[in-house]
Amino acid sequence: MRALLLAIATVSSLAAAAPTLAQTFRVNNNLSIDVTGFSGDPKTLPDAVTHIESLNGGRVAAITFNNVAGTPGYGVIVLKGSDVRFWRLDTPTGQAVELTGASVPSWMLTWRNQRRAAAVQDAKISLADAIRTAEASQQGAPAVVAGIARNASNPDSTVQAYMVGILKDGRLTRVAVDSQSGSRIENPEVLDW
Incomplete structure (x- = not known):
């Protein structure tokens, strides 16, 4: 009987400790994300980047x-040479599916013919490493969105950076990481998603 009570108490405490996220965050004018079903674990986003890069040989x-129709997963933009590809990595299955035609979300389509692609190719630091740096700077709070900053495509700008959205205290916190040195940029507000 005592073992049964201990097992019930353990399961109850784990259920109470598990984060229940059911929020939508607006990242920019083109992108809102639904974090319903997000595990809340740091390292999840950089591991997803590494996984998708290993599957197709490109650079994220x-x-x-994002939770799409009740299925948690990741929308991913992958560059392979000059080719821009759009992927969906489902969390439950770990399967990656290339998105084409009408299945490509509008926020992804803004990447076509942009100079940000060149900034990604020129980056010395990987997106996965930038996410790890951002999460560490926020005491291990998990990232839910990341990508090359829009200003990184400006050839006149000396700042080349990744923007990382960290889920912390129920809010989306912006962290910028220099894509050349890997160091955190103190004022992410000067950069755009």
Whole structure:
């Protein structure tokens, strides 16, 4: 009987400790993300970047957690040479599916013919490493969205950076990481998603 009570208490405490996220965050004018079903674990987003890069040999330019029709997963923009590809990585299955035609979300389509692609190719730091740096700077709070900053495509700008959205205290906190040195940029507000 005592073992049964201990097991029930353990399960109850784990259920109480598990984050229940059911929120939508507006990242920019083109992108809102639904974090319903997000595990709340740091390292999840950089691991997803590494996984998708290993599947297709490209470089992830942007990734966002999003719940689509009740299925948690990631929308991913992958660059392979000059080719821009759009992917969906489902969380439950770990399967990656290339998105084409009408299945491509509008926020992804803004990447076509943009100079940000060149900034991703020129970056010395990977997006996965930038996300790890951002999460560490926020005491291990998890990232839910990341990609090359829009200002990184400006050839006159000396700042080349990734923007990372960290889910902390129920809010989306912006963290910028220099894509050349890997160091955190103190004022992410000067950059755009």
